[in-house]
Amino acid sequence: MDNIESMKDMYTTKELASFLKVSEQTVYSLVKREEIEPVNKEDWTIDGTYFFSTETAERLKQYYTKPGLTNKDVAERLNISLSTAQKLVKAGEIPSFTATYLGRDITFVNEEDLINYEEKHKRERKIPFYDKETQTYMFQSFTHSATGELARIIEISNHDKKVIGITERGTKLHYETLMEQGYQPSYKLDNKKSINKRGFAVFRLLNPAQLNSIVYQLIEKLIYTVGVQNCRINLKEDTIELSVKPIQLPLNQWNDEEIQLLKQSIIKGKIVERHQGILLDSDEVTIHTVIPTELKKQVQLLAKSQNVKIEEFVQQAISNYIDQIKNEDIRS
Structure with a gap:
């Protein structure tokens, strides 16, 4: 009777796998490698399953419990x-x-x-910053046709098709109301070609309080010059992150204050002053190589399993390998 009771307190193969959050095959492999020993190793076929002691289960639990988040x-x-x-x-x-x-x-x-x-x-927001129907974009300036008063677009919502601007007096108005009250876009967007170069130059700017701030002027000028399809905007609690596809800006269209603000604000990529322009470039370069077909298939499968693009997977794999070599050099 005591033996029957003690068996009830033990773990079957299935129960142990569930307890450890591993597959039953993993448990069988551990037994085969003699890393764990079932109490009924010699006659488990009679029972129809292995039985494992609570002590074994707890020891394995410690081994399989991750010390943190991967x-x-x-x-x-x-x-x-x-x-x-x-x-x-x-x-x-x-x-x-x-x-x-x-x-x-x-x-x-x-x-x-x-x-x-x-x-x-948690307050960082990836926002829609262009409304195709009204052809307006975030922080776009509007000018009152009679008074010259300034307004800017401060919200675009794809969910409820809402475009909202704010006037210098602090009044929030829907796009339709802005137009009805005599506000017109200060600049009309031109059609720009999509830039196919990889990566972005990323700028982080303080979210200004004044509508006529140079920060808003700079953002609007970049979007107007580069094209909305070649820009991205993220809003944080007190900053604006503007991502711009690689492009050369005409030097004669940008003053010293604007160029200085670009240099101070860039957090990713680089700015190169050239004779005829200012190059905003990403920090990404292309490396061409040749690999066997079978290796390519493995890379594709691994990238798919991690839900990333092949380029991202290869980039991270190379980075990890370089770090590994550096660590080995330090140890030696």
């Missing part, structure tokens, strides 16, 4: 690609630590640190 966990939590999560962790924007897990040194993130990151960035 990069994949972070990516899923933030709803971003794995490569983006890896970049955030590597850059230190999300604090991390290295621990041994399943026999390997792996980078982990504490739950508390990820929560802090989420809190810090």
Whole structure:
């Protein structure tokens, strides 16, 4: 009777797999490699399953319990690609630590640190900044035809088809009301070709309080020059991030104050002053190589499994390999 009761307190193969959150095949593999031993190893076929002691289960639980969140966990939590999560962790924007897990040194993130990151960035918004129907864009200026009073577009919503501007007096008006009251776009958008060059030059600017701020003027001028299809805008609590496709700006159309603001605000990419223009460029370059077909298939499968583009996967794989070599050099 005691033996029957003790067997009830043990884990079957299926129960142990569920307890450890692994597959049953993993449990069978552990037994085969003699890393764990079932209590009924000799006659398990009679029982129809292995039985494992509570002590074995608890020991394995410690082994299989992750000491933190992996990069994949972070990516899923933030709803971003794995490569983006890896970049955030590597850059230190999300604090991390290295621990041994399943026999390997792996980078982990504490739950508390990820929560802090989420809190810090919860007000960041990727916004629609162009409305095709009205042909208006975020921060676009409007001028009153009679008084010359300034207004700017401050909200575009694709969800409810809403475009809202604000006047110098602080009055918020829908686009239709702006037009009815005599406001007209200060500049008319020209059709621009899509720029196919890779990457963006990214600028971070303080969100100004005054509608006539040079920051708004600069953003509007860039969008007007480059084209809405070649720009992106993200809003944070007190900053605006403007991403611009690589382009050369005519030097004679930009004054010293504007050029200086561009230089001060760039956070990704580079600015190169040339004889006839100002080059806004990304920091991405193309590397051409040749690989076997079978290797290409493996890369495609791995990229697909991580829900990233092949370019992102290869870039991160190369970066990780370089880091590995650097770490080995440091140890030696």
